[in-house]
Structures are given as structure tokens and as C-alpha cells.
Amino acid sequence: MSEFNNVTVVREANVYFGGKVTSRTVIFEDGKKKTLGFMLAGEYSFDTGAAEIMEMIGGAMDVKLPGSDDWKTFKAGESFEVPADSKFDLVVKEYADYCCAYLEDGLPAC
Template sequence: MSSSADKVSHNVYFDGKVQSLGIETEKGPATVGVMKKGTYVFNTSSLETMVVISGNMSTKVSGGDWLTHKKGEPFEVAAHTSFEVMCATDVAYICYYS
């Protein structure tokens, strides 16, 4: 019999346009997700390190400049921060939480 701790969490945002699965990695808790083409706003509760797996993603953290992140390029978003994400195409990513 499995417990809820053994199950993969499934998160759905923005009417299903952003979805992620929670996993445990050697770096700690993480989500692997997809975003459909569009613009989204997220809030962080902990430090997040994101890595684009497929596609390109642009981000703007708390009123800063738009920065483009390509496949394989990690970037960090500080805890307790609001950030915008713009995807010109569908994007896959992994996000590590600290």
C-alpha cells in the first residue's frame, strides 16, 4: 500500500496551460513542467532555480528587464518574488526549490 508521500504531485495552473509534476531529486524537491505559448505571472515562496529543457522562455522579475533563457540555461528567482514568464512557443522546464 502506498502513502501520499509515494505519489507524484500534479499541479495545474492557468486553465491547464501550465502543468507540473513534483519529484525528489539529488538537489532536493523539484517540479518538471510544461507551459503552453503565453504569458504568466508566478509568485515564489522559496528560492527557485529553473532550467529550460525545451524551447525558450523570457522572464521579468519584479519590474526588471526581460531576459531570455534558452535550453540548458539555469536561472534563479529569489524567494518571495513575483515574476512574469513569456513563452513564444511551448516550453518544458525543471524547477528546483531551495
Template sequence: MEFKNVTVTKKANVYFDGKVVSYTLTFDDGSTKTLGFMQVGDYTFNTGVAEVMEFLSGELSVELPNQKEPLIIHEKAIFEVPANALFTLHVKTCASYCCSYVK
């Protein structure tokens, strides 16, 4: 994965006592993504806008709204989360991800 013509915010987004850390990328058109890393643990997030989550490495399960069964991820996967929703990740091995925000 490679991005061109982006601005990177140097200050990290730190969640869950530093167990989840990401950096914000802003593109010329004003769109944003975050690139991040998660340590082993359980994390619940609340979305403001719809998101497309792309996992690049790691093993985890994801509890998504309106889904009866968790999504099981081994290394790479992409999934969508609706706006104003909660979703929970159960990270079994350290994982890296890219989150795109849908406007």
C-alpha cells in the same frame, strides 16, 4: 537530464487552466523539484522559497524582480528567482522546464 532514487507524485500540478502542468519529484534527502511543460501564453508566478529554473526547450522572455530588462531564452537557460517574489514568463513556443526549490 536523469534523476535516480526519486519518488514521483502522480497527481499533476495544474495552473492557468491546464496551460502549465508539472509533476513533483521528491528525492531521498527530502529535496524537491518539479518537471513541467508550458503552452504559449503569459504566466505570473509567486515564489514561496527561492527557486532555480532550468528551461530545457522553448522560446520565452522572463521578467525577474529587480531586473530592468527581461531575460530572453532560446531553448536552454538557467536563472534564479528569490523567495517571496513575483516573476512573469512570456512563452512564445511550448517550453519544458525543471524547477529546483532552494531551502
């Protein structure tokens, strides 16, 4: 079990795809935001505003990242990055418990 300490949590859920994807927004002391989300089985497409780091907490998702034709599976403890202003496709076979960090300043340079 891991925790975020000294944070603010927005009470209202963020709801997507008719509730098959939901998340709660967590705001850190430095103003940075993450969402803790849960996806039921399904196929989803997401558009990013800011760049994102998606970290799998539980379950798994198959992901096709922008500019790629390949699908890759990410499981608990694994993560992937998505550039700003892009689109990525997901397939969740059972469920996915995830944490999404928003990088307002963009992804770190390689």
C-alpha cells in the same frame, strides 16, 4: 536524454492557468523537491515561496525578474534564479519544458 534516478514522483499533476502550465513533483532521496513542468504559449506571472532555480530543458521563455525592467530570453540548457517571496513574469512564445528546483534554505550567497 537525461534522467533523475532513485526518486519519488507524485502522480497527480500540478495544474496552473487552466492547464496551460502543468508540472509533476519529483522528490529526491535527501527530501529536496524539483518540479518538471511544461508551459504552452502564454503570458504568466508566478509568485515564489522558496527561492527557485528554473532550468530550461526545451523551448524558451522570456523572463522579467523581480526588480528588473528588462526581459531576457532563456533557452534549453540555460537557467535563472528567482528569490524567495517574490514575483516574476514570463512570456512563452511556443512552449517551455523546464525543471524548477526549490531552495528551501534560500539562494546561495553571491
